[in-house]
Amino acid sequence: MRVLLHACCGPCLLEPFDALSAEHEVTVLYANPNIHPAEEYRHRRDTLMAYAASNGIDVIEEPYDPVTWMRAVAGLERDQAERCRACFRLRLGIAARMAASLGMDAVATTLTVSPYQDQAAVAEAGATMAAEAGVAYLGGDFRDRYADATRRSRELGMYRQNYCGCMLSDIEAQREREERREARRSKREGR
Ligand code: SF4
Structure with a gap:
């Protein structure tokens, strides 16, 4: 099948791309208007593009x-x-509409490798949007490969972000880190 693989970032691309390209003809789509700020968007995009270029992977970028x-x-x-x-x-x-417009058979997403995403919601969104566009959705669950993705991305020196993407997730992640720091402080001080 000809598959358009939506990719959220370089580290998450590694394992789903390898798995899907073993069986399908895969093109990558970088379509992430959620990422904030623009500098962060470019940093994640450039990380993905550098890996793709050095591995002969075709990438389409949806304008930000x-x-x-x-x-x-x-x-x-x-x-x-x-x-x-x-x-x-x-x-x-x-991604689904672009796959249809390019005459591809199916759409997939690298979000399926992340243990931090609601996988039921990802699957529901993928199936719904693919059906509306008239292409298949290759769901999959690559979370068991997340540890490999983490190890490989570190070895490759890839940029690894510490929040999901939007401004709200940045704020939420900072708050969670602060809560964890406070919990550790309290434990140390026997509070
Ligand atoms: S946290 Fe923000 S960027 Fe991440 S999936 Fe939710 S809305 Fe999108």
């Missing part, structure tokens, strides 16, 4: 348009689960 993400999640900012569902539908919708 963060306003489409803001519109997709408007009103859901404080509801993380629903916000992420809308974000998945936005990105996988872009």
Whole structure:
């Protein structure tokens, strides 16, 4: 099959690409209007592009348009689960429609390698958007390869971000790190 693989970043590309390209003709799509700020978007994109270039992988980049993400999640900012569902539908919708317009058979996403994403929501968004576009959705679950992806990306010296992508996830991740630091401090001091 000819497959368009939506990729969120370079480290997450490694394992799903290897698995899917063993059986299919895979082109990668970098379509991530959720990433904030623009400098971070470019950093993740350039990391992915450098790996793709050195491994002969074809990549299409969807022009960066963060306003489409803001519109997709408007009103859901404080509801993380629903916000992420809308974000998945936005990105996988872009991928599914592009796969259809290029005459490809199926769409897939590297989000399936992450233990940090709601995999049921990713699968639901992928299946729904692919059906609407008239292509197949190659779901898969590559979480058992996440440790390998982490090891390989470190060995390759790839940039590894510490938040999901949007401004809200950056704030949430900073808060969680601070809570963990505080918990460790309290434990040390016997509080
Ligand atoms: S946390 Fe991640 S998946 Fe959820 S809305 Fe933000 S960028 Fe999208």
